[in-house]
Amino acid sequence: MKKLIYPAAAVALLFASAFTVIRSQDWKIAEGYSIKFDGGDxxxxxxxLKGAISFDANDLANSKFSTSIDVASINTGNGMKNTHAKSEKWFDAAKYPSITFTSSSIAKTASGYAATGTLDMHGVQKPVTIPFTFDGSTFKGSFEVNRMDYNVNTAEPAHGSxxxxxxxxxxVSK
Incomplete structure (x- = not known):
């Protein structure tokens, strides 16, 4: 009887593992996030900021970012600039109320990770790669965006950067 227990347990374990779904860790966006932009002036x-973050450094194939920011939440520190930025001339917040990023892949890099996906801004979708780090509780990334690629204030290409x-x-928190 004992001779049958071990093979039966091994078969049961193998059978159970065949139906186990590998899933990345889901994270909730915590207070204190920051999305800063700098083009000089x-x-x-x-x-x-809203979205779904599923990330596991040991399971990058199943990791994913799907985030959006509210365009009307822009704050330049100047009320008139905020109004101007929300107008049709710049972001046109009434017509394009959000900026979204949806990753298609996440890869390990020498200095952290890189999320490749689609940035959708002002009705234009473009592929981008965002390098980032993750320390177990905070994602940090930095990248450059050319506003002309997204038709933001194309009437004044020399205005600002x-x-x-x-x-x-x-x-983030679990």
Whole structure:
């Protein structure tokens, strides 16, 4: 009888593992996140971050980011610039209320990770790669966006910088 227990247990374990779904860790966006942009003038930050983050450093194939920010949450530190940035001339918050990023793959790099996916802004979808780090409780990334690629204020190409540096810090909890 004892001779049959071990093979039966091994078969049961193998059978159970065949139906086990590997899943990345789901994270909740915590308070204190920061999405800052700097193009010289203007510069500022966005609020209204929402999304789903599924990330496991040991299971990058099943990790994914699907996030959005509320365009109307822009804050340049100047009320008139905020109104201007929300207008049709710049972001057109009424027509394009959110900026989204959806990853298609996440890879390990020498300095952390890189999320490749689609950035959808002002009705234009473009592939981007966002390098980032993760310390177990906070994602940090930095990348550059050319506003002309997204048809943001194309009527005034010389107004301010065309390229904006975007710095993202997102604390998370389980």
């Amino acid at each position: 203007p510069s500022g930050e966005f609020g209204g 065309q390229k904006f540096k975007v710095d993202i810090t997102v604390p």
